[in-house]
Amino acid sequence: MMGEFFRQFKIPLVVGELFAGILLGPTFLGKYFPEISAFFFSKEGNVPIAINGLTSLSVIMLLFVAGMEVDLSIIRKQGSTALKTSVLGLILPFGLGYLIAFYFTPLFGNSNYSDRNVFSLFIGTAMAVSALPIIARTLMDLGIFKTRIGMIIIAAAMFDDIIGWILFSTIIGMINEQSESNTLLTFGLTVLYAIGMLTIGRILINKSLPWAKRNFSWPGGFLSISLGIAFLGAAFTESIGIHAIFGAFIAGIAFGDSVHLQEKTREIVNQFVTSIFAPLFFISIGFKVDFLLNFNLQVVSIVLVLAIICKIAGAGLGALWGGLSNRESLAVGFGMNARGAMEIILALLALQAKLIGEELFVAIVIMAVVTSVMAGPMLSWLLKVKPFNQAV
Template sequence: MVSKLSSIEVLHFLVIVSVVLITARVLGEICRKFKQPVVVGEILAGIIIGPSLLGTFFPDVFNNIFLSEPRAYGAFDGLANLGIILLMFVAGIEVDLKQIRSQGKQATSISITSIALPFAMGFGAVWFFHDYIFPVPSNDRLIPSLFFGTALSITALSVIVKVLIDLNIIKTKVGSLVVTAAMVNDFLGWVLFSIIIKMMDPGKGDGSTVSILVVLLFALFMVTGGRWLIDKLLGLTKKHISGPGGIITVSCCLCFLGAVITEYLGIRGVFGAFLMGIAVGDSKHFSDSTQNVLHQFVMYIISPLFFASVGLRVNFATNFDLTVVSIIVGIASIAKIVGAGIGARASGLKKNESLAIAFGMNARGSQEIVLGIVALQVKIIDERIFVGLVVMTVLTVLIAGPLMKYYLEKHLAESKEPAEVDIPISTRILEQPEVVTTPVTIKG
């Protein structure tokens, strides 16, 4: 049995948590003041207090805080990984299956084309130029190619909701379509990534194929019959356990259970937590007030620890490769903007509306970073590529709002149409780490 942490190790653990949380929250609030997503400040906090800056210029201070007691840092890393699980659980809660169905043809068109083209270009870039991008030549190009295609094709639901709220256009036709298409992106992206992780198992072959099918069946169950079972369970919880604490307790237990199931099936627990979040968020017993309590804890305590830990894992100064960053940012942005734009135009939207949607769908965020960390841990990618993914995330977030605003104003000026369109919007759309202090409930 592993011995418990010593007194000095507990002290270092508390110091690490305090330093990381304070720095992440301060920089997050600074970004909020400048109308930028909080997650950008949280990532920058990790870069500043991590090996990139503090470790380079004040190595003794960095070593004393983070490296002098390895088991203390290991405990912090475990806490940050718990943050990933809870973060993706909350992300799943935001996916509103009713809204996805109600938006119909237009959202489906935008979502499919905004996934297909980035996936194809990301896959092709690695497949044909693997040895140029990766430092070690390899004959096994399939898994890295699939990962690149998936990582470059997902839109960050939480980021784009924040952008739409800041621009005051979340109730418009454009805002509704972007949110719905981003929901579909999230779900399909995690299904694809779960398959990629399973393909990395040493025991490939028929067993792996069966496991992938089991995972897909589990995902199908969770968005169908599983939703009904969880709704009944939460109803019993509400009846027999007083206060929102009972619902939160059972919901978090379900989150961890979902993570256990998918880990047992051979993929990462974040996917199970995401699926469980979809089912829990769909329940009529999971109220907005309950979601608010869970949201506040995850997004302002656990989530900052995770995003700051991104900067602690890699030295961004020594692993910054301009060629790799340029390839990732270029392929991700061009393919996503063109793909989403084509889908929007094909669904009947006008040129400037389509461009506004395209730049909105180009916003990346927490999902890409979670995927990147998982891929780094299982050695699909190296540190240079991880740094490139983080840089791509930050840049696409920064340009999404201004360009959406520009093209929407241009569209309104040309068409003289009113800004508001009476389209039902989900009451479940809340922000993730990039959000304002209180979650937003939006009614159509």
């Protein structure tokens, strides 16, 4: 309901869902009405276990759906401009994020980071990711989704997604495996899984879908198959030491790439996950920390400024290098700057892994919200286009 309320003001649903979580969590209900909060959301017994389980399932499914939105052919077709946008849009935020976090670690809050290198790698990754659904929606709003510039942004964001999750999975692996050889092994396995799933796995899924279409009920059976693939991918990667989310994400790409997957089927899988599990997940974010208590203006400002400048500069320079005009390049930079749900998922997983503290978690969530909300107006201003619903 809160999401729907925010949507009326053209604010992304996810912001409303986060806000609902903040109201119901320790920030408001827990602080001012602790008895009611304890009655509904007990912190003892099976409730926290159930909530954690639900969060894990939600993240796996959200990443599977995010993977389904990645279209490898768009990446291949957009050629060098998209690749340059994506590569610089990754390298610059990642590099600067890493260096600043490594040399100025205290700027990021009062947490006691056990491994500065791993922490800095995470900051680099957090600065580098983009949120494809928010970007796609913004481009649609402005009516530039199908234009050259729209497709470049989409392709670059898709590529960023793949590399971003490879990086993050490796970092999560590094938390458990401290020796260098194991880190390399984790990275190697991550890349190997991605290649295997996107080639052999993708072909197998594509070949088996017509059979499933004939023999399974629709949409129930098909939904089971798609989520089965997601959980199998997640379980497999978890078993070889890579985080489950990566398995689900890559499985989503392989599944979404099938020529036998129809729009209606995609929609059903998407709606099932985004209407039921996404709200639960984003509300649960508000339960994790006290947002007011952990609001540190310095950390929020640094994360926000660093994220915005690095991403706009990186993706913008990449687009410029790819041959776009100054204004178009800046627009690409702002388009790629939206972080949305992906950044929030990344932050939550890092918090769970004790890689970041609560102050930094709050700062990253705020950064994700701000960058998502500002993408539309900035793109509209730079490209001088009116949003879809305002078109004359």
